[in-house]
Amino acid sequence: MNLQIATLLGQDGLTNGAIYALLALSILLVFTVTRILLIPLGEFVTFGALTMAAIQMGKLPQLEWLLLGLTCIDCSLDLYQQARSRFNRRKLQGVALKLGYAATLVILVHTLPLAELPMGAQILLTLALIVPLGPIMYRLFFQPLADAPSLVLLIVSIAVHVSMVGTGLLLFGPEGARTKPFSDSGFHLGSVMLKSQTLWVILVSIFLIVTLFIAFERTLYGKALRATAVNRMGARLLGISPVFAGKVTFALAAFIGSASGILIAPITTLYYDSGFIISLKGFVGAIIGGLVSYPLAAIGSVAVGMVEAFSMFWASGYKEIIVFTLIIPFLIWRSMTSHHVEDDE
Amino acid sequence: MSTQDNKLLNVSDLHVAYGKVEALTGIDLTLKEGQLVTVIGPNGAGKTTLLSAIMGVLPSTGTIHFNGQDFFSPEVETLVGHGLGLVSEKRELFSTMSVQDNLLLGAFLRYRRGDTSYDTTLAEIYSLFPRLWERRHQQAGTLSGGERQMLAIGRAMMGKPKLLMLDEPSLGLAPLITREIFRIFADLRRQGVSILLVEQNARAALKVADYAYVLEGGQVAMHGPAADLANDPRIIEAYLGLASKHQELLSS
Numbered sequence: 001m002n003l004q005i006a007t008l009l010g011q012d013g014l015t016n017g018a019i020y021a022l023l024a025l026s027i028l029l030v031f032t033v034t035r036i037l038l039i040p041l042g043e044f045v046t047f048g049a050l051t052m053a054a055i056q057m058g059k060l061p062q063l064e065w066l067l068l069g070l071t072c073i074d075c076s077l078d079l080y081q082q083a084r085s086r087f088n089r090r091k092l093q094g095v096a097l098k099l100g101y102a103a104t105l106v107i108l109v110h111t112l113p114l115a116e117l118p119m120g121a122q123i124l125l126t127l128a129l130i131v132p133l134g135p136i137m138y139r140l141f142f143q144p145l146a147d148a149p150s151l152v153l154l155i156v157s158i159a160v161h162v163s164m165v166g167t168g169l170l171l172f173g174p175e176g177a178r179t180k181p182f183s184d185s186g187f188h189l190g191s192v193m194l195k196s197q198t199l200w201v202i203l204v205s206i207f208l209i210v211t212l213f214i215a216f217e218r219t220l221y222g223k224a225l226r227a228t229a230v231n232r233m234g235a236r237l238l239g240i241s242p243v244f245a246g247k248v249t250f251a252l253a254a255f256i257g258s259a260s261g262i263l264i265a266p267i268t269t270l271y272y273d274s275g276f277i278i279s280l281k282g283f284v285g286a287i288i289g290g291l292v293s294y295p296l297a298a299i300g301s302v303a304v305g306m307v308e309a310f311s312m313f314w315a316s317g318y319k320e321i322i323v324f325t326l327i328i329p330f331l332i333w334r335s336m337t338s339h340h341v342e343d344d345e
Numbered sequence: 346m347s348t349q350d351n352k353l354l355n356v357s358d359l360h361v362a363y364g365k366v367e368a369l370t371g372i373d374l375t376l377k378e379g380q381l382v383t384v385i386g387p388n389g390a391g392k393t394t395l396l397s398a399i400m401g402v403l404p405s406t407g408t409i410h411f412n413g414q415d416f417f418s419p420e421v422e423t424l425v426g427h428g429l430g431l432v433s434e435k436r437e438l439f440s441t442m443s444v445q446d447n448l449l450l451g452a453f454l455r456y457r458r459g460d461t462s463y464d465t466t467l468a469e470i471y472s473l474f475p476r477l478w479e480r481r482h483q484q485a486g487t488l489s490g491g492e493r494q495m496l497a498i499g500r501a502m503m504g505k506p507k508l509l510m511l512d513e514p515s516l517g518l519a520p521l522i523t524r525e526i527f528r529i530f531a532d533l534r535r536q537g538v539s540i541l542l543v544e545q546n547a548r549a550a551l552k553v554a555d556y557a558y559v560l561e562g563g564q565v566a567m568h569g570p571a572a573d574l575a576n577d578p579r580i581i582e583a584y585l586g587l588a589s590k591h592q593e594l595l596s597s
Contacts (some may be wrong), residue, residue, distance in 0.1 A: 220449060220450070223442070224450060226439070227442065227446075230440065230442060231438070233435075233437050234438060235450075236402075236421045237400070237425065237431055238451055238500070239454040241420075
């Protein structure tokens, strides 16, 4: 191994590590606020990448129908619930707004010249299609189970993941897809060529992580989410409803997931079922952080990316095994140092 | 509201059951605007259960009329939105967050509704509890018992509730701090805040309250103006006997 190869591998490791860090943070966020281990996070990544690819090829992403369908189920549940108590003007407006949003997107996707749109608009459209799926997913599959034991939530999470993979196959087909890079230029660092997309991934990831950090430390909404994670009952007593917190965290996870997908789509070919293994590596990072510490999770994820890149060079056949074996020493270390915390709810 | 004779809270025929065990059987309770009403009674009488049921933490049957609206086994968040605040016996603080963040979160709903005057409330609370100002950057989990109680009360007040319910605020506190906290309740009442106070320290509670309910075995055993109950021989015997001597020693 010479310096040039090391830089190339490091570049790869850092890019993947940045994505794993983003995913690890969303896994942690969703877990601490809702106690749900978000297995379907990887599907947001693939949905993001494949929708973006479809748009760039001028094909209909088909995802708009999924959004419209789920929105309709969501809205009919809302209406049913209201019919049982009392119709409330503000809530009816909410239902109308949700339906209007989904319908507008369907119309937009079917009328706009998708392939000719500027890259920024394509990204926005992709996010607009996917991010609302997060809160709807929470509403339909997890909100009715909010008080269930963690194991039940995990099982439901796996079920949602499996059905989303199937939906992905139905919507996008079995072919893999790659998208155009955000910009074409490259940079020279000494003798090594740096791909511009690598820089995009790292910069956008750092930007997102810093923004999230500021939002959680400085804004009252961020603090409200943290408060729900620390003490659900305490938060409820202040009017911070777990449903609200759940929907916000799921929206954030859907956003981070699909943004990660859009970011890596120009670098790797993604298939409808590639999401799981990607989010699983984010999960390894989150485990290194003990499912509680955000900075440790981020550092752990970068480490995962690095180990992955370098094991590809030395033992490419064992790449995945090496990465997932990483989790064992950390689990042993964690189980020896941490004490059992009584589950309050 | 006027037809309700400014009743801020009216609970009628409230039942709560834990499985087959009835914890509350047909409670009726009324609180008028600006009043401080106390609920006293022995351990296990259902005092905490009563507050939890009114707050919607526990499912109940019966009517809860609050601030001009009827609620049937409502959600906690709904009631908080209508101006009900509870300082729970367990405090329910955010232990890994700073004192100031805990207080600010008390104003979450006001912030969400676009009310930006919570800074003034924060300043008021800091002047009421200077100790909290000194510790504002400390994590809530590092506070002493009395400070935690102050923080829990302050946090509930940040939401400017129409009715503040307090569950055993003096539990486990040193007598000096208890006295200070009761002084604060008297202050709040003078400012027009309505308070529903559940207490084991019957003497101190009856001293500050307008009206009192005695809860025994999940039922209202007695109720009446606090001053009358404080002089009732049965109450003196059951609740004020030893405690009163203890308190007199302390206050002398």
